[in-house]
Amino acid sequence: MIFNVVNKDICVGSIKVRAIASSSLLLVGDTKSIQLSSAFDTPPESLIVGPLVPFVPKG
DSSP: OOOOOOOOOOOOOOOOOOOOOSSOOOOOSOOSOOOOOOOOSSOGGGOOOOOOOOOOOOO
């Protein structure tokens, strides 16, 4: 199998984001590297660590 990729210009007029998750990435176009970071806007004492709830996709 021969797979040929031709990168062309991309123009994005607008993007509407309805919601974000605690681990989100919005990528438009190509990238060579991604650097991840995190920040909390609540004090550490308000963080509740409990049992994890499994992800169940809608369907």
